[in-house]
Amino acid sequence: MSRPPEPTLWQLALTLPFDQVEGISDIFEEEALTISMEEAVSDGSLWRLNILFPQEPNAQLLDRLPADIPMELAPLEQKDWVSESQKMLPPVDAGRFYIHGSHDSPHPANSRHNLLIDAGAAFGTGLHETTYGCLLALNDLRKSRSFRNPLDLGCGSGVLALAIAKAWNIPVLASDIDVAAVIVTRDNAKKNQLAHLTTAVLSAGLNNRKLSEMAPYDLIVANILAWPLMKMAPDISNALSKNGVLVLSGLLGSQDVMVRSAYLQQGLNLKRRYAIGTWNALVLGR
Structure with a gap:
């Protein structure tokens, strides 16, 4: 019997000012698997939110984002963890x-x-x-x-x-x-x-x-x-x-x-x- 395919995870990457991080995180808190954060620029003025989903997020969820926030949405590369x-x-x-x-x-x-x-x-x-x-x-x-x-x-x-x-x-x-x-x-x-x-x-x-x-x-x-x-x-x-x-x-x-x-x-x-x-x-x- 062949193994079922691994589920495809999706990652949404957003770049935004620090004072917007909490509000934007709250939008995805229930749907996301994980939400992580890192500096986008060295002076701390912009931050990158990496939001991981178990499947592709629906358009209605993404429509809640302000139009001026740069975003990248793509399936996450699956790794063979055994290897x-x-x-x-x-x-x-x-x-x-x-x-x-x-x-x-x-x-x-x-x-x-x-x-x-x-x-x-x-x-x-x-x-x-x-x-x-x-x-x-x-x-x-x-x-x-x-x-x-x-x-x-x-x-x-x-x-x-x-x-x-x-x-x-x-x-x-x-x-x-x-x-x-x-x-x-x-x-x-x-x-x-x-x-x-x-x-x-x-x-x-x-x-x-x-x-x-x-x-x-x-x-x-x-x-x-x-x-x-x-x-x-x-x-x-x-x-x-x-x-x-x-x-x-x-x-x-x-x-x-x-x-x-x-x-x-x-x-x-x-x-x-x-x-x-x-x-x-x-x-x-x-």
């Missing part, structure tokens, strides 16, 4: 964490935290600067802090949730808006003999009831993107315990000030910054 996962990615050294694929051997030192993470359909092998910055932050936190109730919000491959479980030997709740990420996280937890410490659930932000029931968290790691981090600042801050630690990443250095401002309004101050290339990871606390 992609076989690419020979190098291991990642981040403090005591050693992230490697199936094609590499674990680190021989007993003092290292080995994690087996193959490239796949979910974001996060440790190679990207955002994930690497979070791993460095967790490595440093391990030297001075203990945690009992952590959350990996937007877990992707689950690498950060597994790093927390490995370093502190504690149960970790992981969540993602993408069902593929939840499946991959559960699979990676099994591969690393950490399934007994890792719970992965599907959630848009903190809307899943389990996330509410488990709050407050003494450690929250959110490696997402600048715009959703800003939008969720009140919810994330409310879910953090009084003396909790918040690790944020997925933001460019040029987005640092506006992301920190959103959390400063919630009473959270910068404790440490990890600048990796053009990306930043921030450690915040009250």
Whole structure:
């Protein structure tokens, strides 16, 4: 029996001023799979919204856009993730964490935290600067802090949730808006003999009831993107315990000030910054 064809995803790219981003995002929030945001020009005056749909969006939805906003709509190229996962990615050294694929051997030192993470359909092998910055932050936190109730919000491959479980030997709740990420996280937890410490659930932000029931968290790691981090600042801050630690990443250095401002309004101050290339990871606390 032949396999059914993969569904065609569509991407809508919009270029617009920052003050229009929230209103335009709200138009597509119910129909889109994901909405991401990046600077279109270096001075921050224009931003690019990348909106992913499970199918071609209908004309009535697109007609709600102002006529003067430049847009690009096209089917998204489908990747063979099985083939992609076989690419020979190098291991990642981040403090005591050693992230490697199936094609590499674990680190021989007993003092290292080995994690087996193959490239796949979910974001996060440790190679990207955002994930690497979070791993460095967790490595440093391990030297001075203990945690009992952590959350990996937007877990992707689950690498950060597994790093927390490995370093502190504690149960970790992981969540993602993408069902593929939840499946991959559960699979990676099994591969690393950490399934007994890792719970992965599907959630848009903190809307899943389990996330509410488990709050407050003494450690929250959110490696997402600048715009959703800003939008969720009140919810994330409310879910953090009084003396909790918040690790944020997925933001460019040029987005640092506006992301920190959103959390400063919630009473959270910068404790440490990890600048990796053009990306930043921030450690915040009250």
